[in-house]
Amino acid sequence: MKTRIRKATLEDFEVIYDVLCHILDEGTTYSYTREEMTPERSLAYFMTAPGTHCYIAETKKGEMAGFYTVRPNRTGRGGHVANASFIVHPEHRRRGIGRKMGEHALKTAKKLGYKAMQFNFVVSINEVAINLWKSLGFSVVGTLPKGFRHASKGLVDVHVMHRFL
Amino acid sequence: MKTRIRKATLEDFEVIYDVLCHILDEGTTYSYTREEMTPERSLAYFMTAPGTHCYIAETKKGEMAGFYTVRPNRTGRGGHVANASFIVHPEHRRRGIGRKMGEHALKTAKKLGYKAMQFNFVVSINEVAINLWKSLGFSVVGTLPKGFRHASKGLVDVHVMHRFL
Numbered sequence: 272m273k274t275r276i277r278k279a280t281l282e283d284f285e286v287i288y289d290v291l292c293h294i295l296d297e298g299t300t301y302s303y304t305r306e307e308m309t310p311e312r313s314l315a316y317f318m319t320a321p322g323t324h325c326y327i328a329e330t331k332k333g334e335m336a337g338f339y340t341v342r343p344n345r346t347g348r349g350g351h352v353a354n355a356s357f358i359v360h361p362e363h364r365r366r367g368i369g370r371k372m373g374e375h376a377l378k379t380a381k382k383l384g385y386k387a388m389q390f391n392f393v394v395s396i397n398e399v400a401i402n403l404w405k406s407l408g409f410s411v412v413g414t415l416p417k418g419f420r421h422a423s424k425g426l427v428d429v430h431v432m433h434r435f436l
Numbered sequence: 437m438k439t440r441i442r443k444a445t446l447e448d449f450e451v452i453y454d455v456l457c458h459i460l461d462e463g464t465t466y467s468y469t470r471e472e473m474t475p476e477r478s479l480a481y482f483m484t485a486p487g488t489h490c491y492i493a494e495t496k497k498g499e500m501a502g503f504y505t506v507r508p509n510r511t512g513r514g515g516h517v518a519n520a521s522f523i524v525h526p527e528h529r530r531r532g533i534g535r536k537m538g539e540h541a542l543k544t545a546k547k548l549g550y551k552a553m554q555f556n557f558v559v560s561i562n563e564v565a566i567n568l569w570k571s572l573g574f575s576v577v578g579t580l581p582k583g584f585r586h587a588s589k590g591l592v593d594v595h596v597m598h599r600f601l
Binding site: 301302304346347348349351352389392412415418419420421429433 | 463466467468469472510511512513514515516517551552554556557577578579580581582583584585586587591594596598600
């Protein structure tokens with residue numbers, strides 16, 4: 272399927288927020304609650320906070336198929352490492368959107384001058400994500416035992432994944 | 437040396453902020469910059485943000501010898517894991533203040549209902565800290581390669597440390 276990736280604009284936020292809420296309700300990948308991820312907080316976290324770069328994947332028809340955000344993982348003396356979040360629209364799963372966004376995000380982070388990319392919270396039973404990141408050169412550099420309360424599986428481990436750029 | 441640990445009050449913030457600035461200027465343990473750690477941000481981060489519990493260690497003479505903060509490491513589906521920050525006053529180092537605060541923080545976190553405590557950013561060449569945390573039951577569960585730009589040593593690894601409560 273043809274997908275293009277472009278910089279997100281404020282006009283994209285409504286659909287971004289809808290998809291985010293859907294994903295949070297699933298309770299299988301992100302730790303955040305709906306209560307804390309208000310529209311204001313979500314807008315800052317995914318789009319407008321300093322150093323935050325949001326891109327969306329769009330189908331040929333102009334439908335949003337997913338989005339990702341690159342941001343500093345830490346500032347200051349840890350500011351050379353990027354963090355990124357990826358969300359694929361539930362109706363566009365298993366079509367390679369995640370991989371396409373991952374590859375794009377690595378280029379984006381490199382262009383921004385980052386030396387590495389780190390994911391702090393990859394749920395260990397999310398095999399699709401872990402295999403994707405491994406195939407893109409990431410490795411598991413840490414495992415947080417029982418760090419995530421999965422909506423159906425209870426407490427499961429969480430991986431920290433990392434690659435240099 | 438006799439030290440007591442008590443809950444910090446807003447009146448303690450001035451000395452807490454002074455010590456924090458001193459530590460950030462050293463550039464050997466925390467990633468944050470002075471620019472971002474404004475008084476407002478620091479007050480929220482160490483004392484007043486939701487779920488944040490700050491204690492200070494005080495000498496018999498009433499001098500602040502150090503402080504620590506326990507907070508949720510994440511919220512929502514990761515909210516059962518505590519995070520904590522510890523800062524010993526530079527003039528009170530090597531007197532067991534860190535250990536005393538560490539033991540107190542573990543009790544505080546347990547009382548608050550947390551199931552584990554996690555440190556996300558322990559600089560790998562900070563042997564005093566690593567040995568202290570290991571002796572208090574923490575283990576290194578991850579290592580972020582070259583994650584910290586140390587003021588004099590350049591890029592060094594960072595450990596993630598964890599223990600159940």
